[in-house]
Amino acid sequence: MQIILFGAPGVGKGTQAKILSQKYNIKHISTGDILRESVARKTDLGIAAKEVMDSGDLVSDDLMGGLVKETLANMDYKAGFILDGFPRTLEQCNLMDGIFEELDIEKPFFILLKADTEVIVNRLTKRRLCSKCQTIVNLNDIADLNTCPNCNANDSFIERKDDKEEVIRKRLRIYREATLPVLDYYQEKYKVAILNGTDSVEMVTSNIEKVLTGND
Ligand code: AP5
């Protein structure tokens, strides 16, 4: 099962991808997570990407195409995967089509999650990540603001540098200008499922599963 999970920053791609990846035992490929790991390890890629990511801009298509190709080529991609955060420009669509053809990857499910701007800004300013287990939480939703509900670690929450309000709004602008054309491109090629990202987490998962099983 190949899934492209698409949508604006903060719409819930990472939250859903983590759930589906565990449930179906398929790999979650988040280009943002790979870049953040590279920044933390201070690799050449990380050094090149850090400032761009912190400011909310997009990393270059060349770097991203190379990163996705290398990731897919080095894993059992036939077992399935969820791509979260790629493609994000029309050039990345071309790169992805080339990679899929070269690696003989079947047509993916293309799922778009949608949410209004102010919902997203509210979510992202309150998002935290557990530095121990990488669980994504929202300060709006958890009872104990100091304890990770997944691994019980204390004081483990960190805030992403690009989750400051002005950077969030810039990322949303870039999504509208550079990334939304990707949707038109795939709507001509594939059946695109459009789902409401403001339903509860459980409801969004259930609606994605309906698409995957053809019961939508
Ligand atoms: P990336 O890490 O991909 O960030 P993004 O696309 O901006 O998306 P987010 O991770 O912010 O949001 P999400 O949709 O995963 O939401 P989440 O599940 O966390 O990219 C970061 C940067 O890397 C980019 O800006 C760019 O610089 C670079 N980059 C990455 N890929 C690139 C590419 N292909 N090309 C160029 N550059 C690239 O949820 C958000 C919050 O909402 C959480 O608090 C969560 O708890 C909450 N939430 C989730 N679902 C629900 C729900 N149903 N109800 C209530 N709350 C919910």
Ligand code: MG
């Ligand atoms: Mg994410």
